[in-house]
Amino acid sequence: MARLLLADxxxxxxxxxxxxxxxxxxxxxxxxxxxxxxxxxxxxxSSGTTGSTRSGLALIA
Numbered sequence: 001m002a003r004l005l006l007a008d009x010x011x012x013x014x015x016x017x018x019x020x021x022x023x024x025x026x027x028x029x030x031x032x033x034x035x036x037x038x039x040x041x042x043x044x045x046s047s048g049t050t051g052s053t054r055s056g057l058a059l060i061a
Contacts, residue, residue, distance in 0.1 A: 007040050015041035 007013045017039040025032050 012042050013040045
């Protein structure tokens with residue numbers, strides 16, 4: 001929890017996503033999914049209402 005508090009005051013963190021959100025990526029011909037406890041979005045991350053993408057990774061919130 002202390003890391004989350006630090007992230008809240010970090011100017012490099014633009015958004016904090018909490019569960020439930022899925023990360024979906026395609027790698028080695030397979031679709032991989034992960035549900036993180038928290039996801040910290042930094043500059044270069046683009047988000048929208050249906051999901052977020054960066055380098056082939058999709059966030060479904």
